[in-house]
Amino acid sequence: MKKLNKNMWAWLTHDEHQQPKAITKGDKLRKRLSALGAIGVAALVLTGCAPSSPEPAETSTQAQSSATADPVDPVTLTIWSWRTEDVEKYNTIFDVYEAANPGVTVEFEAFLNTEYNQILATGLEGSDGPDLAMVRAYGGVQALIEAGQLLPVDGLVDTSAVEQSLLAAATGKADGKLYGVPFATQVLQVFYNKGIFDELGLTEPTTWDEFVAVNDALNASDYTPMALGAKDAWMLPIFHEIVGAARFGGPEFRAELLAGTKDFTDADYVASIGLVNDMTKYMVDDVIGIDYASSQVQFISGTAAQFPGGSFELGNFQTQAPDMDLGVYLVPPPPGAVSSKPLAAGWADGSFAINSQSENQEAALNLLNWLASPEFGQLFVNEIKQFSAIKGMDYSDPVMKEIGELFAAGPSQYINLVDMRYGTPTGSTLIGEGIQSMFLGEKSAADVAQYLQEGVSEWFTPGS
Amino acid sequence: MRVKTAGRALSVRMPILTGVVFVAPALILFAVFILYPLITALSYSFFSWKGTLRGEFIGLENYVTIFTKKPFDEDLPNAFAHNLLLFAGAMVFQNSIGLMLAVVLHKIGKLKRLFQTMFTMPYLISPLVVGYLWSLLLSPLFGPVNAILKQIGLEEFALPWLGDPTTAIWAIVFITAWQWIGFPMLLYGAALGGIPDEVTEAAEIDGAWGIKKFRTITLPLLLPALGTVSILTFIGAMEAFAIPYAVGGSDGTPAGATDVMALLFYRTAFESGDVGSIGTSSALATVLFLFIFGVAVALRFLLARGEKRLYG
Numbered sequence: 146m147k148k149l150n151k152n153m154w155a156w157l158t159h160d161e162h163q164q165p166k167a168i169t170k171g172d173k174l175r176k177r178l179s180a181l182g183a184i185g186v187a188a189l190v191l192t193g194c195a196p197s198s199p200e201p202a203e204t205s206t207q208a209q210s211s212a213t214a215d216p217v218d219p220v221t222l223t224i225w226s227w228r229t230e231d232v233e234k235y236n237t238i239f240d241v242y243e244a245a246n247p248g249v250t251v252e253f254e255a256f257l258n259t260e261y262n263q264i265l266a267t268g269l270e271g272s273d274g275p276d277l278a279m280v281r282a283y284g285g286v287q288a289l290i291e292a293g294q295l296l297p298v299d300g301l302v303d304t305s306a307v308e309q310s311l312l313a314a315a316t317g318k319a320d321g322k323l324y325g326v327p328f329a330t331q332v333l334q335v336f337y338n339k340g341i342f343d344e345l346g347l348t349e350p351t352t353w354d355e356f357v358a359v360n361d362a363l364n365a366s367d368y369t370p371m372a373l374g375a376k377d378a379w380m381l382p383i384f385h386e387i388v389g390a391a392r393f394g395g396p397e398f399r400a401e402l403l404a405g406t407k408d409f410t411d412a413d414y415v416a417s418i419g420l421v422n423d424m425t426k427y428m429v430d431d432v433i434g435i436d437y438a439s440s441q442v443q444f445i446s447g448t449a450a451q452f453p454g455g456s457f458e459l460g461n462f463q464t465q466a467p468d469m470d471l472g473v474y475l476v477p478p479p480p481g482a483v484s485s486k487p488l489a490a491g492w493a494d495g496s497f498a499i500n501s502q503s504e505n506q507e508a509a510l511n512l513l514n515w516l517a518s519p520e521f522g523q524l525f526v527n528e529i530k531q532f533s534a535i536k537g538m539d540y541s542d543p544v545m546k547e548i549g550e551l552f553a554a555g556p557s558q559y560i561n562l563v564d565m566r567y568g569t570p571t572g573s574t575l576i577g578e579g580i581q582s583m584f585l586g587e588k589s590a591a592d593v594a595q596y597l598q599e600g601v602s603e604w605f606t607p608g609s
Numbered sequence: 610m611r612v613k614t615a616g617r618a619l620s621v622r623m624p625i626l627t628g629v630v631f632v633a634p635a636l637i638l639f640a641v642f643i644l645y646p647l648i649t650a651l652s653y654s655f656f657s658w659k660g661t662l663r664g665e666f667i668g669l670e671n672y673v674t675i676f677t678k679k680p681f682d683e684d685l686p687n688a689f690a691h692n693l694l695l696f697a698g699a700m701v702f703q704n705s706i707g708l709m710l711a712v713v714l715h716k717i718g719k720l721k722r723l724f725q726t727m728f729t730m731p732y733l734i735s736p737l738v739v740g741y742l743w744s745l746l747l748s749p750l751f752g753p754v755n756a757i758l759k760q761i762g763l764e765e766f767a768l769p770w771l772g773d774p775t776t777a778i779w780a781i782v783f784i785t786a787w788q789w790i791g792f793p794m795l796l797y798g799a800a801l802g803g804i805p806d807e808v809t810e811a812a813e814i815d816g817a818w819g820i821k822k823f824r825t826i827t828l829p830l831l832l833p834a835l836g837t838v839s840i841l842t843f844i845g846a847m848e849a850f851a852i853p854y855a856v857g858g859s860d861g862t863p864a865g866a867t868d869v870m871a872l873l874f875y876r877t878a879f880e881s882g883d884v885g886s887i888g889t890s891s892a893l894a895t896v897l898f899l900f901i902f903g904v905a906v907a908l909r910f911l912l913a914r915g916e917k918r919l920y921g
Contacts, residue, residue: 262879266661284882288660291884376772378860433863434749434769443750569881569889570680574860581864585774603679604883 220508221250224497225268225275227261234528241524242515249508269294269500276503277512280325282314282493284566289498290317290324296499297322301510306519310558311534314493318567325498326517327534328525332456332491332552333387333559339470341368341450349472353479360427363450370427372449374437375584378577380454381421382561385576386490387453388424388476389417394483395490395557403564405607409598410591413483418576419590420479422583433584445469456532456548457494463544471544475551488557489548493534561597568604575600647898654891659884671885671892681873681889688861688868691778691853695869696846698782699789704838706786707793708831712823714794715801725798729791736788740855743784747771771856774866781867785852789845793838800834801827829919836912840905847901850875870897 226235232255239251254275256264262281268274269289280286280295289295299322304312307326315325342348342359345366350356363370374380393414401407407414425432435443441458443449445465452458453476462471475487497516499509515521522535530542532549540546558564565572579593588596654671657664675681710728714721731739746752747770755767770780804827812826828835850871853861859876861868874897877883878890 270661287882288884288886290660292660292662294660376862377858378862378864379858429750431749431769431772434772436744436748436771439748439750566882569877569883569886571880571882574680574876578860578862578864581862585864587864600679 219248219250220505221252222277222505222508222512223252223254223275225261225265225278226253226255227258227279227495228529229255229257231255231529238521238524238528241520242512246511249512251512265289266292266294269502272502274500274502276505276509277497277499279328279495280315280498282327282495283563284318284568284571286315286324286496286498287318287567291319294501295324296501296503296506296509297324298326298499298510298513299323302326302513302517304517306522306535307517308534308536310556311491311493313563315496315498325496326513327493327496328516329494329529330456330491330532330534330552331494332489332532332548333383333390333454334456334473334475334489334548334551335387336444336452336454336458336462337472337474338444338447338450339472341447342472349474350477353477353482356477364427369429369443369449370451371424372435372440372443372452373424373428373432374435374440375428375432375581376435377437378581379573380437380440381577381580382573383455383559384424384453385418385421385580386557386559386561388420390488390490390557391476391478391482391484391486392417392420395488395555397483399558399560399564402560403607408607409594409601411594413481415591415594416481418580418583418593421580422590425584433581441465456545459542459544459548460530473544473547473551475555484555486555487551488555489552490557490559491552492559492563494531565601565605568601570600570603572597572601650891650898651895653887654895656888657885658887661887667888671888672896674889675892675896681893684865684868684873685870685893687865688870688873691861691867691869692847692849694778695782695785695849696843698779699785699842699846700839702782703786703790704793704842707790707838708797710790710794711797711801712827714798725791725795728794731788732791734788736851737855739788740784740852743780743787744771744856747780771867772863774863777857777863777866781849781853781856784856785849788852793842796834796838797831800831804830832912832916832919836908836916840908840912843908844901844905847897 224235224239226232228235232253235253239253243249243251262285265274265278265280266289269278269292280289286295297317297320302323304323304326308330311327311330312323314327316323337349341363345362345368347359347362348355350359360370373384393411393416398407398411398414402409429435429443440449440452441461444452445462447466447469452462459471462469475489477487478484497513499506499513503509517535519535519537522533522538525531525533525535526538526540530545532538532545532552538549540549561572561576575597576593579588579596582588582596583590583593653663655666655668657667657670675685710724714724717724734742746754749755749767749769749772754770758764758767768776770776808830809822809826812822817825848871849869853867853869853872854875857863857867857872859872859880861872870893874890874893877886877893879886883889
């Protein structure tokens with residue numbers, strides 16, 4: 146057991162603002178507080194609105210010629226979003242578009258994140274939905290696509306500036322058509338406290354041996370080497386990607402998995418899950434009892450030296466611990482690794498899409514084209530301070546810049562989110578629960594892999 | 610005779626229409642907000658779905674899915690067993706301690722109000738807040754519970770309460786009881802206050818004291834309250850959502866050890882990537898409703914029979 150800071154409890158309760166605020170999907174706390182609201186919406190969704198078959202407007206012909214034409218008549222485009230915290234920033238961004246496109250007014254409306262899916266699904270069914278909407282990524286957008294509520298935009302939007310691997314986030318699983326433009330990405334890596342590393346004379350590891358040596362040295366000190374919220378199952382597939390992506394081979398394994406030449410019971414994938422178990426010696430005892438918020442506190446308060454996590458943590462870390470000198474690195478490939486270089490798993494966080502029943506599809510397509518442009522990408526980076534889905538953006542924050550470089554040097558995809566969320570049970574749920582069982586000594590790495598494979602086999606057919 | 614006439618006259622002057630007018634507001638509210646949603650959810654469960662777009666009628670296929678396919682074939686019995694355990698736990702701990710507190714408070718009189726208020730206070734806090742509060746208190750890192758256990762030399766009991774599957778569900782039983790203990794206490798308290806003094810005095814004269822008096826006089830007279838509390842506890846336990854969600858998240862961590870039916874419904878409806886989730890989640894909701902409704906009605910029937918036998 147690592148020595149714990151005796152003042153941590155006092156520190157935690159001292160200032161409520163110190164309580165970790167999560168930012169995106171990891172927002173368990175806010176989710177918890179909004180759960181009843183979501184259940185209320187559930188009742189409404191399941192009961193209140195009789196579904197009607199939407200009649201997608203005939204768009205392809207009318208929109209084909211419109212991608213470059215500026216609308217002459219004044220038009221107001223509404224955009225719905227779940228980013229309530231970014232409304233002002235988006236208004237600033239769309240001011241730029243309005244200035245360049247006279248006659249176009251963009252109204253950006255945001256709804257509570259946890260209730261957004263239901264609000265959007267209901268809005269798109271009726272006639273009072275938005276012209277454009279932020280939609281969830283990958284599996285999260287399929288229901289809207291299958292219901293015919295989004296406009297296919299293949300050939301209507303120039304996506305050449307968008308990171309191509311991210312387009313899958315807005316692609317229909319069944320028909321392979323593109324339904325939107327991704328706007329934000331997340332990247333997985335290890336955050337570390339440079340102050341602690343300097344104090345102990347440690348440097349960023351570049352080989353597996355150095356990685357082990359750094360963690361052994363931290364273990365021998367008063368610090369906890371790694372903070373991990375293993376009680377929250379969703380955090381564990383993230384940790385697995387960070388530690389194991391190079392071991393199982395990242396993009397190469399993904400290609401074989403999707404083609405059906407390999408599955409999750411592959412020896413390299415099993416070994417990558419085994420690595421996760423090996424890492425528990427670098428965590429506090431009973432790590433299975435530590436929740437996500439507590440793991441953030443461990444890192445922010447300086448009792449843990451490293452935090453393996455997503456780029457969505459960055460803003461929170463910088464706000465909560467403004468004095469901490471933050472560094473990032475990728476876990477080097479372990480012995481036997483399929484990939485010779487470290488890998489940074491990434492994914493798209495959401496896309497902009499067009500309502501198939503919008504009466505302003507011409508103007509909406511013009512706007513969507515702009516949302517796929519480097520001009521929007523840079524405004525997004527500068528204003529929203531997140532990673533854009535547009536290639537080659539300039540990041541002023543040094544840590545963001547470094548994360549961007551890590552991703553560019555070893556891009557990979559977070560398989561259990563990107564490819565394994567198109568059915569029930571989802572890959573991330575299965576491997577999350579499986580790793581928890583492994584931590585509890587109930588499953589071996591091979592059992593976890595088998596559990597994952599059997600679970601996704603319910604709906605996942607390779608090669609489809 | 611005059612009374613009879615008056616009665617007849619009254620029934621003539623009170624036509625069916627008037628009765629309907631009086632009942633209508635409640636009936637309309639019930640129909641719109643309870644009956645209609647119930648029937649709609651039931652109807653949704655018989656269709657295939659693509660997002661919010663209703664597909665063809667598929668009969669019981671969604672029901673077959675939730676009983677035979679992954680993850681439901683494992684998650685459903687697991688979650689259901691936890692709901693039953695929450696019910697059993699609440700009956701054994703929450704309601705028995707609630708009854709004990711009610712009896713003690715009934716006797717002490719003076720500070721009754723103060724203690725009643727104290728015990729019912731947690732009842733006023735949102736269960737989500739209660740769940741989050743206890744997850745902080747039980748945290749192995751900075752939770753005071755384990756810190757105190759270590760201080761007083763009970764280090765072996767300083768467990769990762771919410772991280773160990775064997776303790777996590779019991780922690781939820783305890784947290785639920787902590788919040789709701791005031792509820793059975795109030796109901797039993799009111800029922801105790803309703804027992805006529807003559808009855809207890811007569812029993813005492815006949816030689817019934819202490820436990821004997823409680824077992825033979827007080828407890829049988831509390832039967833209606835016991836029944837009400839049991840049925841409400843059953844419904845509450847089967848519908849448990851907020852505390853398990855706050856403590857174990859929507860996955861019922863660790864490894865499904867705190868999963869309950871409402872969480873399974875929540876995951877199916879909102880967190881699965883399945884485009885047909887409205888159908889399967891409606892089927893789940895329907896099964897859960899029918900089970901709760903059936904058991905509650907059966908319990909009520911059994912209690913009514915018991916009361917009839919007791920009171921004649």
